[in-house]
Amino acid sequence: MSDYNNDLIESLAEKLLEGTITEAEEAILEQWYNQRPVRKPEWELRDGSKDLLEARIYQGIKQNITPVKRMFPVWAKLAVAASVLIVSAIVYQIYFSSPKNQGIEQYSIAGVQGRIRKILLPDKSIVWLKGNSRLEYPSRFSDSTRNVVLEGEALFEVAKDHKHPFIIAAGNYLTKVVGTSFNIKEDHLLQSFKLTVLTGKVSISPRKINDRVSTLSHTVIISPGKEFDALNKTTPSVITAAQPTAKATVTQGTEYMMNFENTGFEEVKSRIEHKFDVVISSTNALYRNCELSADVTDQPLDKTLKVICAAIGANYTIINNKVTITGGGCN
Incomplete structure (x- = not known):
């Protein structure tokens, strides 16, 4: 032929x-x-x-x-x-x-064994790509959904957008959310798949690839603190409660956790800059004595700044990747 x-x-x-x-x-x-x-x-x-x-x-x-x-x-x-x-x-x-679809580029980002790579998507979602995994995504989301393809393992912090569901094609499954955080680990050869939900609800549906068939026959909803596990192509998938150590395990090596307890302003500022790839401009003298206690884990940049600035009586503006904090302060 x-x-x-x-x-x-x-x-x-x-x-x-x-x-x-x-x-x-x-x-x-x-x-x-x-x-x-x-x-x-x-x-x-x-x-x-x-x-x-x-x-x-x-x-x-x-x-x-x-x-x-x-x-x-x-x-x-x-x-x-x-x-x-x-x-x-x-x-x-x-x-x-x-x-409307012209000018859209398709990116394919590969990780490195033993390392975690942070990827900021066009919608401000954050993906922590683990090891020698691979993520494919467009330069901008132009359809009614936000679609990416994952090979391997990654922790997702998906920006909330109820009008544009976020869909991950990984292994034999399609994972769909509107704004939540979760970890996906799939193995192409073993046809295994594991989802750990940290916040929000996640739906999983079967995905057919050539002659590969999912062990799942319908869509299921996974709640926070639960795991969906498919060991291989023949063993039935199960939904179980995540182990107490699961959250620490899947977030290890990332900057997912943003829980501050009596933390100095400069450290908080540095953590925000590094996670969201922004530069924060502020008057150091005003905030030198500020210590903050706030949990902004799994929050977008705007919400994070709103909480932090409210705690010190300050205001903020965001222009592109530059943040300016003014007013307020601590005695």
Whole structure:
């Protein structure tokens, strides 16, 4: 089948549907068809938004196909397959070439064994990529959902946005949230998957990849303090209470924990700068004697600054990656 290219086959399929194909061309098409397995076409793209789009395209076409009874069964199947392929390709090309999707780059970030890499996503979500894992995401989220792909393990602090659900494609599962924190650990070879929820609620659905099938048959909701665990492709998945040490384990080596107890202002300032990749400008003399007690774990930058500044009677402004704190202070 390697002797046939896609352009040739698509051209012959169009001629078949139009009734303009010659006997020689029909022989080529029949020979190609006999060399391929008879099955429905499968899309093997890894990006979550593309998966959903192509599924909608395929289902929409399939529902509007009227069987041609006078055609031989083989050619009926070929005509349906060819029409789905051609129309899906056209719609797919139009969608991803539209102005709103132009200029979007796809990033693939790889981690390093034994280290944790912080990634700030376009929506201000934070991902702590662990070891030699990999994360794929767009330069900006332009669809109705925020889609990323994970291979390996990562701790997520997802920015709250109820209008744009955050979806992670990892292993045999799709994890969906609107704003919460959780850890995902998946192993491609073992087909294992483990989710530890720290805050908020998380939904998990089965995800089919080629011939790999999830042990989960429906969507389940995982609450804080719970874990979803699938050891391999054959063992049924289970939902259990997380061990008391689970939170410390999955957050180790990250800057997830932001719980301050009688902590000096300068240290708090430094921790905020490092976690959110910002520069804070303030009058050191005003806050030199300030000690803060506040828990802003799993909070976005704006909420973190609001809590800290309220404690010292100050105000703040954010312009790009620069924060300015003024007023207030401690005696």
